[in-house]
Structure formats: C-alpha cells, structure tokens
Amino acid sequence: MREMSGSEILLELLITEGVSTIFGYPGGAIMPVYDALYDYQDRIRHILVRHEQGASHAAEGYARISGRAGVCLATSGPGATNLVTGIADAMLDSIPIVCITGQVAREFLGTDAFQETDVIGITTPITKWNYQITDASELAAIIPKAFQIAQSGRPGPVVIDITKNAQIQRLPWDPNQSRGPQRAQMEMNYSITDAQLDKAAGLINSSERPLLLIGHGVSISGAEKLVMEFADRTGVPVASTLLGLSAFPTDHSQFVGMLGMHGNYGPNLLTNRADVIIAIGMRFDDRVTGKLEKYAKQAKIVHIDIDPAEIEKNVPVAVGIISDARQALEALLPRLEKREIPSWMQEFQSCRKTEVEQVIEKALNPSTEKIRMSEVVHRISNATNGEAIVLADVGQHQMITARYYRFRHANSFVTSGGLGTMGFALPAAMGCSVACRDERPVLCFVGDGGFQMTCQELGTIAQENMPVKTIILNNTFLGMVRQWQQLFFDKRYSFVHLDNPDFIALSKAFRVPALRVSERTELEAGIKQMLETPGPFVLEVCVDKEDNVFPMVPAGASVEDVRLS
Amino acid sequence: MTPERPVTFCIWTEDGPGIVLRLTTLFTRRKLSITSITASETEEEGIGRFTIVVGLDWALAQKIARQIERVVEVHRVQVCTDDQIVHKEVAFFRLDAAHAKEIEGCVSRHGAKIANKGQSALIVEQTGNSIEIEALRRELEPFGLQEFLRSGRIAMKV
Numbered sequence: 233m234r235e236m237s238g239s240e241i242l243l244e245l246l247i248t249e250g251v252s253t254i255f256g257y258p259g260g261a262i263m264p265v266y267d268a269l270y271d272y273q274d275r276i277r278h279i280l281v282r283h284e285q286g287a288s289h290a291a292e293g294y295a296r297i298s299g300r301a302g303v304c305l306a307t308s309g310p311g312a313t314n315l316v317t318g319i320a321d322a323m324l325d326s327i328p329i330v331c332i333t334g335q336v337a338r339e340f341l342g343t344d345a346f347q348e349t350d351v352i353g354i355t356t357p358i359t360k361w362n363y364q365i366t367d368a369s370e371l372a373a374i375i376p377k378a379f380q381i382a383q384s385g386r387p388g389p390v391v392i393d394i395t396k397n398a399q400i401q402r403l404p405w406d407p408n409q410s411r412g413p414q415r416a417q418m419e420m421n422y423s424i425t426d427a428q429l430d431k432a433a434g435l436i437n438s439s440e441r442p443l444l445l446i447g448h449g450v451s452i453s454g455a456e457k458l459v460m461e462f463a464d465r466t467g468v469p470v471a472s473t474l475l476g477l478s479a480f481p482t483d484h485s486q487f488v489g490m491l492g493m494h495g496n497y498g499p500n501l502l503t504n505r506a507d508v509i510i511a512i513g514m515r516f517d518d519r520v521t522g523k524l525e526k527y528a529k530q531a532k533i534v535h536i537d538i539d540p541a542e543i544e545k546n547v548p549v550a551v552g553i554i555s556d557a558r559q560a561l562e563a564l565l566p567r568l569e570k571r572e573i574p575s576w577m578q579e580f581q582s583c584r585k586t587e588v589e590q591v592i593e594k595a596l597n598p599s600t601e602k603i604r605m606s607e608v609v610h611r612i613s614n615a616t617n618g619e620a621i622v623l624a625d626v627g628q629h630q631m632i633t634a635r636y637y638r639f640r641h642a643n644s645f646v647t648s649g650g651l652g653t654m655g656f657a658l659p660a661a662m663g664c665s666v667a668c669r670d671e672r673p674v675l676c677f678v679g680d681g682g683f684q685m686t687c688q689e690l691g692t693i694a695q696e697n698m699p700v701k702t703i704i705l706n707n708t709f710l711g712m713v714r715q716w717q718q719l720f721f722d723k724r725y726s727f728v729h730l731d732n733p734d735f736i737a738l739s740k741a742f743r744v745p746a747l748r749v750s751e752r753t754e755l756e757a758g759i760k761q762m763l764e765t766p767g768p769f770v771l772e773v774c775v776d777k778e779d780n781v782f783p784m785v786p787a788g789a790s791v792e793d794v795r796l797s
Numbered sequence: 798m799t800p801e802r803p804v805t806f807c808i809w810t811e812d813g814p815g816i817v818l819r820l821t822t823l824f825t826r827r828k829l830s831i832t833s834i835t836a837s838e839t840e841e842e843g844i845g846r847f848t849i850v851v852g853l854d855w856a857l858a859q860k861i862a863r864q865i866e867r868v869v870e871v872h873r874v875q876v877c878t879d880d881q882i883v884h885k886e887v888a889f890f891r892l893d894a895a896h897a898k899e900i901e902g903c904v905s906r907h908g909a910k911i912a913n914k915g916q917s918a919l920i921v922e923q924t925g926n927s928i929e930i931e932a933l934r935r936e937l938e939p940f941g942l943q944e945f946l947r948s949g950r951i952a953m954k955v
Contacts, residue, residue, distance in 0.1 A: 352815055357822045361869045362815070381869055541863035 236405040238368030238398045239268035242332070243276060244407060245375040251303050253277045253294065253666050255287035259307020261347060262334030264399035279662070279696055282688035284311050286659035288318020289686070291329040293663025296646045297621060299454075301328040301382045302663055308334045309347030312393070313354065317653055319389045320358040324650025325475060326448060328387035330378050337397040338366045351393045360388035368401040385420070386539040387452060422538075422555035424563050432510075432534045432551045433567035436466060439508035441576045443499075444468045445491060445520075448475035448649075449513015449537060453557035456480070456642045459512065461565055467572040469580050471499035473514045475649045478639035482618070488580040492520040493785045494631035497591075498583030500785055500794040503528050505579070510534045513557045516546040517650070526790035536560045590796045591782050595636065602776035603752050605629050605705045609636040612675060612703065615759050620673040621664050623647060625657035625682035628711035631781045633677045641672070655685030658702060662689060665698040673701060673763065680706040680732050690742035693768045701762050704735055704772040707779065715780050739770040746770035803832065803927075804858040805882055805952045806849040807875040808865060809839065816870050820847060823864050829853055833886070833949030844872065848951050875954055884952040888930045890921040890937050891944035900940055907933045918943060 236244070242265060246254070256278055258266045269278055281287045284306040291302030306315050312333040322329045335341075336348045352364050361381045363374055374392060382390045436442055444466075450459055456479050463470050463480070469488040470480050480487050489496025491503075500522075503509070509531045514520070521527040524546060532550035535543050536557060543552035553560050595606035609632055618640035624633040624647040639645060646664055648656040661676040668674065683704050693700050710728040717725050739746035745765055749758040749772070762771040785794045810816050817836070824831055832850040839846045851858075855878075862876045892900055894917050904911060909923035923933050930947065 353818065356815060356818050357826065364814070539867070541860070541867050543863075545860055545863070 233404050233406050235402045237264065237268060238371060238394070238401050238403070239265040241368060241371050241403065241405055242375065242394070242399070243268055243272050244405070245371060246303065247275055249376065249379045250300060251276065253279065254303045254305050255279050255281055255290040255294070255663065256305030257281055257284050257287060257307070257311060259309075259311045259334060259347070261308035261336055261396050262305065262311070262399070264396065265305065265332075265334065265394075277666075278305075279666070279692060281659065281662075282691045283686065284314035285317055285655070286662070286686055286689045286692065288315045288329065288331065289321070289653075289656050289659035290663035290666075291331070292318060292322050292325075292327045292656075293623070293646055293660030294667045295322075295328050295387075295663070296660075297643065297664045297667035301330050301379055301387075303330050303332070305332045306334070307347065308336055308351070309349050311347075312351045313349055315391075316354065316358070317651075319355055319391065321648055321651040321653045321656065322389035323358045323360070325648065326387050326452065327389070328382040329389045330382050331389060331391045333391060333393045334399070335364065335393045335395045338395045339397075341366075341395070351391060355391045358389070359391050362391040362393070364393040364395070365398050366395045368398045368403050370398070420556070422559050424553055424555055424560060428551055428553050429563055429567055432553065432564060435508045435532055435534060435550060436468075436510060437567075437569045437571075440573070441502075441506050442466065442468045442508040442510065442573070443503065443506040443531075444470045445473070445509060445511040445514050446470060446476040446479055447473040447512065447514025449557050450476055450479040451513075451643050453513060453538075455512070455557040455561055458558060458561035458565065460484075462561060462568070465565065465568050465570050467577070468510070469498075469577055471495075473517070473520055473649075474634055474647065475645075476514060477634055478642055478644040481640055482638040483640065486577070488584070490634055492517075493522070493787075494635070494781050494783065495520075495785075496584075496635070497587040497783050497794060497796060498580040500783065500791040501583055502579055504530065504790070504792040506531045508532050508534065510536070512536045512561070513538070515539075515542045518546075521546065522785045522789055522791040522793075526792070587783065587796065595632075600776060603749070603755060603773060604779055605632045605707075605775050606636050607752075608703065608705060608755065608773050608775070609633050609677065611755060612759055613637045615763060616673055616675065620644065620675045621646065621668055623657040623661050623664065623674070623676045625678040626652045626654045626712075627679045627682060628715060628779070628781045629677055629679045629705040631712075632705075654679075654682035656682070658683065658686050658693075658700075659689045661700045661702070662692055662696070662698055665700050670699060674699065676700055676702045678702060678704055679711060680704060680708060680730055680735070681710045683735070684730075684732075687738065690739060690744050690768075690770070694743045697767050699766065700768050702768070702770045703762070704770065705775050706732065706735065706772055707775050707777045708732055709777060711779070712781075714778070718778070718780070720786070735770065735772045744768045744770055746772065748772045748774065750774040801852045801854055803850055803852050803879060804855065805877045805879070805884065805950065806847070806851070806858075806862065806865065807877065807952060807954065808847040808849065808871060809873040810845050810847065810868075811870040811872070812843050812845050813870055816845075816868070817847075819868055819870075820849065820865065823861055824849070824851055827857075827861070833947070835949040835951055837951065848949070850950050877952065877954055882952040882954050884926055884950050885924055886927070886930065886950050887948040888923045888925075888933070889944070889946045890923075890934070890942060891918050892921065892937060893917070893941045893943065894919050896940040900937065903933070903936050907936070909933060
C-alpha cells in the first residue's frame with residue numbers, strides 16, 4: 233500500500249478498465265493528470281490531437297470499431313466545451329465514450345474562475361450520466377461506474393469532471409483493490425415472455441409481405457450472424473438504416489438497400505405495402521419514416537430494441553420486445569418457419585431495376601464531363617473489395633458513400649447519423665485506425681466543407697503516422713444544402729459556395745502526401761497510388777459541382793412519395 | 798391531439814447532485830412548463846422522491862415517463878391523473894390587517910388558519926388541493942392580497 237495522487241489513481245483505474253489509448257489535449261486544470269501520464273507512457277498510449285473536438289470524435293471512432301468505450305481527456309473551460317459536439321454526437325448515435333475533464337479546484341467552483349465552466353450543467357442533457365469528482369476518494373467508485381454506464385444497455389457518453397485539488401490530493405492506494413474490468417456489454421438477461429415470442433413468430437410466419445429493418449443495435453449487439461439466420465430461414469427482404477449498414481452484407485440476395493431520405497427506392501416505396509415489419513435495433517428516426525401519419529399504417533410492427541423508451545415513441549407496435557438484439561433473436565429463431573417469398577422479393581427486384589435504370593447506372597458509369605462522387609466511391613469499393621473500414625462525413629457524399637460502397641465485412645461503416653456532425657469523419661478515422669490496429673484499411677470520405685471543420689487533425693495523423701486514407705470529394709459547395717436550395721428554394725444559393733484552399737498544399741504542409749485528380753482518366757491511378765502508399769494519404773477528387781443525390785424522400789413527405797429525380 | 802390536463806409524475810431517485818436538472822430538462826426540451834416541482838426524502842434511506850406536475854397530453858406523458866426511467870439515478874416512475882392520487886399543497890396569503898374580521902370569517906369557513914397576526918398585516922395559511930386553494934384565493938382577493946405563495950404539490954397514489 234503506498235500513497236498515490238488522484239491523477240495516478242485515475243490512470244490505474246483506467247488501466248483496470250482495459251483502456252489502452254486516450255485522445256487528449258492538456259491545459260491548466262488537467263496538468264496534474266498529464267504529469268502522472270508522463271510516467272505511464274508504457275502502459276497507456278496518449279494521442280495528442282489538435283482540437284478537443286477531434287479527441288471526442290476520435291473516442292467515438294475508437295468505440296465504434298473496438299466495441300469498447302473510447303476515452304478522451306481535456307482541460308477545463310474551453311477544453312471541456314470543445315468536447316460538447318462530440319458528446320452530443322455520441323448521445324444521439326448511442327456510442328460509449330468516457331470524457332474526463334479537468335476542473336478548477338473545489339474552492340473556486342461557482343466564482344467565474346479562470347477557465348471555469350459548469351461542465352456538468354452544460355452536458356447534462358447530452359450525456360447518459362455525468363459526475364463531478366471533488367475528492368480523490370470518489371475515484372474508486374466513480375470511474376468503474378462511468379465505464380459501466382457508458383458501455384451497458386444502450387451505450388452512450390459519460391462525462392467525469394475532476395477538480396484540480398482531487399487530481400493532486402494523495403491517498404493510500406492498494407493496486408489490488410480496484411474491481412475487475414467491466415466487459416463491453418454488461419451481460420444483462422432480458423426477460424422475454426413466451427407470449428411475446430409466440431405473437432411475434434405468429435405474425436412473421438403468417439405474413440405475406442414481411443420486411444426486416446435493421447439498425448445500429450444489431451452491430452452493437454454483435455447479432456449479425458443471427459440476422460443472417462433470420463433472413464435465411466424466413467426469406468424476408470432486409471433493409472438497413474444508415475447506421476445499420478454493413479451489419480448485413482450489401483451483396484446478399486435478400487438485401488434490398490438502405491431506408492430513409494436518401495435510401496433506396498424499394499425499401500421506401502414498399503414500406504407502405506408490407507403487412508409485417510420486424511425492426512431490430514433501430515428507432516424509427518424521422519429521416520427513416522418521413523411523415524409519420526403516412527408511415528406503415530397498414531403494417532403490424534414487431535419492434536425489438538434494448539431501450540424501452542424507444543418502443544412506441546414514434547410508431548405503434550403489435551409486439552414490443554425490450555431486449556438486446558442477440559438475446560431476442562436467439563429466443564425467436566427456433567419459432568420461425570422456413571419459407572421463401574419469391575413474389576414479394578420480386579417486387580423489390582423490380583424496384584431495384586427501376587432504380588438502376590433511372591439512377592444507379594448513371595451514378596456508377598456516368599458519361600458526364602466531370603467526375604461524379606458515386607463513381608469514386610464505386611471504384612474505391614472495388615479496389616478495397618468491400619473490406620475496408622469506411623467513414624463518411626456529412627452531406628451528399630455521405631449518402632453517396634452509404635449507397636455505393638459494397639460492404640462485405642461487418643462493423644465497417646462509421647458516420648454521424650443522429651446529429652449529422654460535419655467534421656466528424658477525419659478525427660473519428662483516427663480512433664478507427666487505432667482500434668483496428670492496422671488490420672484493415674481505413675477510408676475516410678469527406679466533403680470540402682466538412683474537411684475544413686476539423687482538418688487540423690491531419691497534424692495528429694501525421695505525428696502518429698496513422699495510415700488513414702482521406703478522400704476529399706471537392707465540389708466547392710455545401711452540396712446537400714445547395715441541393716435543397718435548388719429543389720425547394722428556387723435555386724437561391726444562399727451562402728453555400730466555398731472558395732477553397734489548395735487542399736494538396738494544405739496536406740503537404742501537414743506532411744501528409746496528397747494527390748489531386750480532376751479527370752476521370754486519372755481516377756484509377758490516383759486510387760491505386762493512395763492505397764499503395766504506406767501511411768496517411770489525401771486524395772482530392774474534383775467532382776461535378778451541381779450533382780444531386782437521388783432517390784429522395786422530401787422532408788415532410790411520405791416514404792411512398794420517394795422521388796427518383 | 799388529446800387535451801392537456803395536469804399530470805403528476807412521482808419519481809423515486811437515489812440522492813445525488815444534478816438530478817433535478819436532469820429531470821427538468823426532459824420537460825423543458827419539449828417546451829413544457831412545469832407547474833410545480835417538489836423534492837422530499839422517503840421512508841427509505843438514500844432514496845428521494847420528486848413530485849412534478851405538468852399540463853400535457855396523456856400519451857406524451859407516457860413517452861416522457863419512459864425517458865425519465867432511463868435516468869441512471871431513477872428507480873421508479875408513476876404517472877397519475879388527479880383522480881388517482883391524494884394531493885395537497887400549502888398556501889400563504891398576506892393581507893392588510895384592516896379587514897381582519899372579515900378575513901377571519903372567510904378563513905374559518907374554508908378550514909384555513911391565521912399563521913401570523915401583526916399590526917399591519919396578517920398571514921393566512923391553508924392546506925388543501927388546488928381547487929380549495931383557488932377558492933380561498935378568490936374570496937380573499939377583494940381584501941387586497943399583498944403576497945401569495947404556494948408550496949407546490951405533494952401527491953401519493955391511492
């Protein structure tokens with residue numbers, strides 16, 4: 233038993249939780265922790281970012297790929313407030329992150345001290361839980377609790393604010409006293425009644441036009457194989473939300489596409505023809521449902537979700553099953569009959585054919601003068617065999633990446649869905665890169681707008697030599713907004729044009745090799761060079777300035793009013 | 798859209814800082830005003846209880862109750878209409894002592910009492926439900942109500 237400072241105790245507790253990497257940025261109110269970290273470098277890897285927002289998104293990216301909580305560390309005041317966007321992002325997308333913020337010493341609380349902000353007050357609505365530690369003796373109970381809350385049930389962000397005095401305070405510490413690591417998903421047993429299972433199975437077995445909707449919960453739960461079995465057994469067409477993409481292989485014959493505002497034609501149109509909808513680990517978000525009054529009114533819905541607050545929040549259900557996806561499917565599968573539903577699948581195939589003719593063919597093999605975003609994604613998908621970890625920022629390119637990358641590997645698509653945070657992808661890619669330990673290529677698709685929000689993280693990427701391949705799809709516009717202005721605001725392009733810097737010079741200034749491609753003929757070689765150059769790389773592709781993403785379900789419209797042009 | 802009516806949320810929580818904020822934002826984020834909020838200890842050590850009254854539609858109240866249940870410190874939530882509970886609050890009325898006699902008559906008719914009688918003002922105290930408090934207020938107002946204060950509701954399901 234020896235005496236340790238609160239900072240050292242914090243680090244010991246993080247190690248006990250299995251934390252191997254922290255993304256952080258130092259400052260006055262967190263200096264004692266950084267001083268302790270200096271002696272822990274062999275046990276914890278600290279990655280210095282360029283903006284605390286980068287740390288929070290990196291923690292998110294890390295969590296998405298590793299399945300464990302990502303950790304970020306920042307100082308008080310502006311350091312903490314710079315984390316807010318990432319915390320809100322993690323809250324809406326159910327991503328486990330633990331954010332540790334320094335805080336002024338206890339006696340200064342509430343005095344408007346230097347770099348003091350009420351972090352607990354600010355982050356309460358956007359966290360699963362938060363807590364301010366003002367005495368080192370609280371650490372032993374609070375840190376494990378923080379990880380448990382972040383990682384269990386429906387995952388989410390936790391903020392732990394530690395006053396400076398608690399970081400400095402010394403306590404006797406027995407290294408053996410800390411609890412064992414809390415495993416990624418607290419293995420709760422969800423009680424599912426026979427009545428619920430019988431009713432759900434009954435509906436599915438007797439349905440004529442069933443539709444399976446999968447979301448992020450399938451990935452979080454690791455239920456991909458069970459979903460595959462479900463599909464095999466029931467013959468059901470499978471559609472995915474944005475965050476559910478890659479949980480079911482894109483090329484599977486039963487995969488009918490993505491749901492929602494820029495999803496595929498069939499899943500949107502035929503939602504209002506389904507008689508039974510099975511929803512697993514998805515929350516009927518407004519981007520997916522369109523106008524609720526005209527969403528699947530004719531269908532009986534079986535909703536499986538781990539969060540009771542999501543059942544009947546947006547849509548009424550015939551059967552609500554509160555459970556982790558894996559446990560629910562394990563219980564349900566034995567009751568499902570083996571069938572095929574060729575005539576119903578045929579309706580999706582027919583929609584697919586229409587979509588290919590009117591949208592996809594021109595997207596993948598355009599004859600336009602300028603390069604289209606879709607062909608870039610398509611070629612990179614081929615070049616990486618659908619096996620990469622793919623990130624997308626926010627906007628038109630995000631929808632294009634979601635639509636045209638053919639995911640063959642589970643847990644491969646990382647993007648900001650619920651909050652739609654521009655600037656998410658580049659820092660998140662850092663987290664993904666660390667988590668995957670270079671076992672898979674990390675591709676980061678960004679627009680010229682979003683890139684400029686967090687591009688300083690190229691500095692981190694270069695310093696840590698992270699082999700992140702960034703593809704800037706440069707159309708000199710905030711494309712999604714421009715598309716809406718074109719379609720709904722009479723082409724009044726209000727403040728959407730960007731006078732961009734030379735992205736190649738910018739990347740090289742950060743010592744990241746970079747290449748610009750402007751002609752279709754240069755594309756293949758450019759992609760090859762990017763993938764074959766070891767370490768980080770930026771590929772800028774100058775694309776068609778006024779391209780539009782279709783299909784589209786306009787805001788406020790019904791999913792069956794999905795437009796192809 | 799079903800009409801709004803007062804809904805009483807009885808929320809059992811662990812003791813701890815920050816819970817009031819976390820609970821109230823679940824209402825304020827939907828632009829709902831909280832009519833009253835009270836906090837109390839309970840028969841169990843370390844467990845507290847909030848009584849929050851909000852005017853809102855019943856279906857929405859159920860959805861918010863599920864969101865309240867998600868809060869880590871929350872143990873239990875009851876959502877009640879007025880007929881499902883016993884509910885009371887305390888009210889104080891400060892009035893000019895000039896009309897003391899009439900006020901005293903009024904007070905005794907309503908089963909209230911004089912909490913304090915000074916030279917220039919008296920303070921009436923009443924314990925009752927919202928209807929009873931409104932009724933006494935209407936009767937006392939003509940005498941010149943200088944100050945009026947309600948404690949907010951406590952409620953228990955029958």
